[in-house]
Amino acid sequence: MALTPVTTAAPLPPGPESRQPTRPWPASVTMAGTLSVAAACMIIFNEYLRAVEARAAAWLYSQLLDETTAAVRTALLVNFNNMKIVGVDVTQSCSSSLLVPPFLLMAAAVLLSARRTAREVLGGLLLAAGIVALGNIIRLVAIALVTVHYGKQGYLWSHTLGGSALSMVTMVLALGAFLRYGVRGGKLERRMVPVPAQGGPA
Numbered sequence: 001m002a003l004t005p006v007t008t009a010a011p012l013p014p015g016p017e018s019r020q021p022t023r024p025w026p027a028s029v030t031m032a033g034t035l036s037v038a039a040a041c042m043i044i045f046n047e048y049l050r051a052v053e054a055r056a057a058a059w060l061y062s063q064l065l066d067e068t069t070a071a072v073r074t075a076l077l078v079n080f081n082n083m084k085i086v087g088v089d090v091t092q093s094c095s096s097s098l099l100v101p102p103f104l105l106m107a108a109a110v111l112l113s114a115r116r117t118a119r120e121v122l123g124g125l126l127l128a129a130g131i132v133a134l135g136n137i138i139r140l141v142a143i144a145l146v147t148v149h150y151g152k153q154g155y156l157w158s159h160t161l162g163g164s165a166l167s168m169v170t171m172v173l174a175l176g177a178f179l180r181y182g183v184r185g186g187k188l189e190r191r192m193v194p195v196p197a198q199g200g201p202a
Contacts, residue, residue, distance in 0.1 A: 031118060032108035035125075039101035039108075046097035050074040050090040053133075057090075057140035065145070076140060080148045088144045088155070094163075096129075096136045099171065103128045103178055110183055124182020128174040135170030139163050 042049060054076045058069040061078060068079040074090045092098060107125040110116055146158035 027118075028111050028114055032111045035104045035108040035111070039104035042097045042101050042104075046092050046095060047074060049097045050092065050095045053095055053137060053140065054090045056137050057144065060137060061141045061144055064141070067148075076144055078144055078148050086144070086148045088140065088147055090140060094136075094140070094159075096133050099132045099136065099167070099174075100129050103132070103174065106178065107182060116183065121182050124178045124180070127181060128178035131174040131177055132170055135166065135173070139166045139170075142166065 051071070051074050054071040054074050057076050058071040058078075061067060061076070062069040070077045070079075072087075076088045076090065078086045078088075080086060103125055107121050110121050111118065143155065143158045143163055146162070147155040150157075
């Protein structure tokens with residue numbers, strides 16, 4: 001039976017050279033400026049974000065491991081078997097305050113290029129930021145867990161090796177999500193699939 005390649009996806013939209021901007025230029029500048037200011041604020045006022053992350057990590061730790069936890073300012077405290085209290089401080093280098101701003105700046109650049117709608121760019125940005133935040137909270141819980149059971153040596157290993165590896169994986173996933181949905185707009189590529197030809201020889 002003869003096979004004839006046919007397209008199964010809708011035709012691709014016009015290329016960037018023929019596509020008209022979908023937003024007025026002043027609106028793009030305003031949104032890009034807002035994202036840039038937000039990136040700067042996350043770095044300058046990082047202590048507030050670190051406190052939120054400490055509380056979120058304390059809650060997740062208590063839900064997963066049934067231990068008494070608390071968050072004091074930027075520190076995650078674990079009361080292990082009511083015998084000892086172990087604390088892990090969420091420093092700026094361990095928080096999302098340094099990981100999310102690059103995505104805010106990339107989103108601002110895409111908005112200024114006028115090649116994607118604000119909905120696409122902001123949707124990709126929110127997805128990437130969510131991946132970074134969730135990954136970092138899981139990282140904090142893992143570091144606290146290892147520290148509780150293995151002490152200072154466990155903290156050093158989990159922070160420098162395990163934590164760094166998890167951060168790299170999280171950033172790769174977040175970057176891929178942003179490029180897929182915020183930059184490319186989630187468009188499907190044209191694919192060629194062989195199907196039986198109409199009236200061909202058997």
